[in-house]
Amino acid sequence: MITISNLKINNNLYDFISNEVLPDTDIEQNKFWNDFADIVNEFDPINKTLLIKRQDIQNKINQWHKAHKDRDINIEEYKKFLIEINYLVEEGEDFNIDTKNVDPEISNICGPQLVVPITNARYALNAVNARWGSLYDAVYGTNTLGNLPNQIEYDPKRGEKVVDYVKSHLDNFAPLKNSSWKKIKGIKFEKKKIKFYLSSNNTTTLINENQITGINLDKKGDLNELLLVKNNLHCRIIIDPENAIGKIDPASISDVILESAISSILDFEDSVATVDAEDKVFAYRNLLGLMKGDLESTFLKNNKKFKRNLNQDIEFMNLNCEKKILKGRALMLIRNVGHLMTTPAILTQENKEVSEGIMDGILTALISIHDFKKNINKNSIYNSIYIVKPKMHGPEEVEFTIELFKKIEEMLNLPLNTIKIGIMDEERRTSVNLKECIRSAKSRLAFINTGFLDRTGDEIHTSMQAGEFIKKTDMKNAPWIKAYEDRNVDIGLECGLKGKAQIGKGMWAMPDLMVEMIEQKISHPKAGANCAWVPSPTAATLHAMHYHLVNVFDIQNQIIAKGRKAKLNNLLKLPLLNRQNLSDDEINDEIENNVQGILGYVVRWIDQGIGCSKVPDINNIGLMEDRATCRISSQALANWITHRIITKEQILIALKKMAVVVDKQNAEDPNYIPMSSNYNSIAFQAAKDLIFEGSKQPSGYTEPILHKRRLEFKLKNKSFNRNL
Numbered sequence: 001m002i003t004i005s006n007l008k009i010n011n012n013l014y015d016f017i018s019n020e021v022l023p024d025t026d027i028e029q030n031k032f033w034n035d036f037a038d039i040v041n042e043f044d045p046i047n048k049t050l051l052i053k054r055q056d057i058q059n060k061i062n063q064w065h066k067a068h069k070d071r072d073i074n075i076e077e078y079k080k081f082l083i084e085i086n087y088l089v090e091e092g093e094d095f096n097i098d099t100k101n102v103d104p105e106i107s108n109i110c111g112p113q114l115v116v117p118i119t120n121a122r123y124a125l126n127a128v129n130a131r132w133g134s135l136y137d138a139v140y141g142t143n144t145l146g147n148l149p150n151q152i153e154y155d156p157k158r159g160e161k162v163v164d165y166v167k168s169h170l171d172n173f174a175p176l177k178n179s180s181w182k183k184i185k186g187i188k189f190e191k192k193k194i195k196f197y198l199s200s201n202n203t204t205t206l207i208n209e210n211q212i213t214g215i216n217l218d219k220k221g222d223l224n225e226l227l228l229v230k231n232n233l234h235c236r237i238i239i240d241p242e243n244a245i246g247k248i249d250p251a252s253i254s255d256v257i258l259e260s261a262i263s264s265i266l267d268f269e270d271s272v273a274t275v276d277a278e279d280k281v282f283a284y285r286n287l288l289g290l291m292k293g294d295l296e297s298t299f300l301k302n303n304k305k306f307k308r309n310l311n312q313d314i315e316f317m318n319l320n321c322e323k324k325i326l327k328g329r330a331l332m333l334i335r336n337v338g339h340l341m342t343t344p345a346i347l348t349q350e351n352k353e354v355s356e357g358i359m360d361g362i363l364t365a366l367i368s369i370h371d372f373k374k375n376i377n378k379n380s381i382y383n384s385i386y387i388v389k390p391k392m393h394g395p396e397e398v399e400f401t402i403e404l405f406k407k408i409e410e411m412l413n414l415p416l417n418t419i420k421i422g423i424m425d426e427e428r429r430t431s432v433n434l435k436e437c438i439r440s441a442k443s444r445l446a447f448i449n450t451g452f453l454d455r456t457g458d459e460i461h462t463s464m465q466a467g468e469f470i471k472k473t474d475m476k477n478a479p480w481i482k483a484y485e486d487r488n489v490d491i492g493l494e495c496g497l498k499g500k501a502q503i504g505k506g507m508w509a510m511p512d513l514m515v516e517m518i519e520q521k522i523s524h525p526k527a528g529a530n531c532a533w534v535p536s537p538t539a540a541t542l543h544a545m546h547y548h549l550v551n552v553f554d555i556q557n558q559i560i561a562k563g564r565k566a567k568l569n570n571l572l573k574l575p576l577l578n579r580q581n582l583s584d585d586e587i588n589d590e591i592e593n594n595v596q597g598i599l600g601y602v603v604r605w606i607d608q609g610i611g612c613s614k615v616p617d618i619n620n621i622g623l624m625e626d627r628a629t630c631r632i633s634s635q636a637l638a639n640w641i642t643h644r645i646i647t648k649e650q651i652l653i654a655l656k657k658m659a660v661v662v663d664k665q666n667a668e669d670p671n672y673i674p675m676s677s678n679y680n681s682i683a684f685q686a687a688k689d690l691i692f693e694g695s696k697q698p699s700g701y702t703e704p705i706l707h708k709r710r711l712e713f714k715l716k717n718k719s720f721n722r723n724l
Helices: 011-021 029-067 075-084 121-129 135-140 157-174 244-248 279-294 356-372 394-413 434-440 453-463 472-479 479-494 514-520 536-549 553-561 584-608 628-642 648-665 682-692 701-718
Strands: 002-004 007-009 113-117 133-134 186-190 193-197 212-219 223-230 232-238 252-258 264-269 297-301 304-308 313-317 321-326 332-333 343-346 353-355 385-389 419-425 445-450 502-505 531-534 615-616 622-625
Touching: 002 011, 002 135, 007 011, 011 279, 011 356, 029 157, 029 353, 029 356, 029 394, 075 157, 113 121, 113 434, 121 304, 121 536, 133 135, 135 157, 135 536, 157 252, 157 701, 193 479, 232 536, 244 252, 244 343, 244 479, 252 615, 264 536, 279 343, 279 356, 279 531, 304 313, 304 615, 343 356, 353 356, 356 385, 356 394, 385 394, 385 445, 394 419, 394 434, 419 434, 434 445, 434 453, 434 479, 445 479, 453 472, 453 628, 472 584, 472 628, 479 502, 479 553, 514 536, 531 536, 584 615, 584 622, 584 628, 584 648, 584 682, 584 701, 628 648, 628 682, 648 682, 682 701
Parallel strands: 113 264, 113 531, 264 332, 332 385, 385 419, 419 445, 445 502, 502 531
Antiparallel strands: 002 007, 007 343, 133 252, 186 193, 212 223, 212 313, 223 232, 232 252, 297 304, 313 321, 343 353, 615 622
8 A cells, every 4th residue: 555645545556547547637646646635535524424314314214114114104294204304305496407518419419328337348348339330230130020040150031131121210210202212223422412213214312301411432432321310310321232231232232320329338336346456447447448549358259359449430521522520439428436335445544445436536537538638539529527426315415426526626627517427316315306416416417317226226225114015026017116217307307408418217128138129118218318228239229219210309398398297295105015915926936036136146246246247037038237136136135024024044945046046047157156056155145145134234235245245255266367
């Protein structure tokens, strides 16, 4: 450890920041570290006070529910109590956010959003490069046509179906006058016009020719790319008669490339397992490579070596042959950790860990400055920094974050409000006070969203003592969920987010079920959401089609005209069983479903340091899981144990039974450590802790247990290899 002021900083972290990050930032090294110490000294005690207040409020809620148990909750009496303990605050007068210098990907373009673990360079590169994706590839390689390709070699018959599917979509995206994309025999650029040939002498054009926004020509002067736009999303029609697909296409169309992942959240939180200075430096170094633009990843796939690096911006011409540029990369947002966790990477003189969230805020902002130095391939055209802040409880904690960002800007010599904030509406105290949370961040706000798993976990934990909750599988149909989703959009628009900030919706968790996603996820843009999370670049390309079909800003205008429809009373209605009888089979199914999900995720987290991956559920359906999975499942089981619907003995039986299932599901992984042969393994013990200690964990969070057990594993296996 290196001592700076009254802090002890891990030497690897200190060297990385001093030697790799600070150069080229115009920030003097000694001043940076002294300012760093000053911020920690000022904000760390405030952070701890806020966490104490959280627990104090939770204790009062627990006591209230114990006193009112076995009788129906009077909602007005309940609200009065929540106001008295400062859990629920009074809404102030109407206002509009006034965030400035927000990039078009936030303000003007509606489309898919990816969340990617920053510790996996290959996935991070794929996510940022997912700004553009082949619709041909996305349809061919998924179950979009109803089944998966069943052979390694290219299947021409399937290829024909793909082309037919994509051209049907083009008929909706950019319809032709009195014709169809399936009938086109050629596309040419003539006299500054685009002509679609139906025969040698018969041509047509688009119904809306304003959709034609650009072209590219080959060396002969022939058209080889046509750029179209709808709802601010671009589509690139690639024309190549020499390509294997273009050769057999009547119009020589070889590919259709959609503007797909408009933004990507680089995650330092729920999808990573960063428990010490070594892990954090690894994560920060990947972020530095992304911001500088020089991150690379080399890997083997099917015994072939591949290399990933970042895409370049795209050059094209308008119809007057004037040069234009389109971004080649998704706008990068950075998700920091929340307020709860501390880090052994930096200690006080008394050897107390400091807040990891404060460290993340300073260092991710510092690293982002490297984007400002670039003239091409910039992340933000306004030199803005986008930090998504999770797990904040109410406006007071939002205000704390805003003051921290202000101090970081002063430290880094950045203009006021350079750092924009994304508020994740995933904690109950934030949901019920969303308008005032937005008010606290009104000059920095760039993003709000909903997240079913974390929000449900906090719903259960906050009201743990109120009674037994309904099954996890029934939660999505509970009245509070609809109120939660609707209020998020209603209040966001009420506060002027339209055209200034993103309103996001949660993840489609099943990356293999794309036809189902196409059928269902259109509900998110129809609900007025600017963006919604998807599990892969391929899913982003397919989800982009929804934003072609739905003009989100038109939907938002309709919602604004109707006014807020979701009621606070519905949001506060607890999803309790109300003493309904459950059969033994129903209870056992719920136990095993939750236990299997916890084990499947935790064993990778603890043993391999994998914070996000496709984890098979109890029915062997692959789900893209992060830490929120454990939160909802562990809280659901802890609640039923608390109210004696189930016993610890039943959980132990299920844990041992499901360990066998999870071991079989991971049998092909050479790095996997089986649990069924050792019920004393650290991973198995971590799963038990999450359930049996779930009711005692702060806000029901999983981080304290997972971090403790992961550190234990790393200490026990000093020669471990990080599986990335």
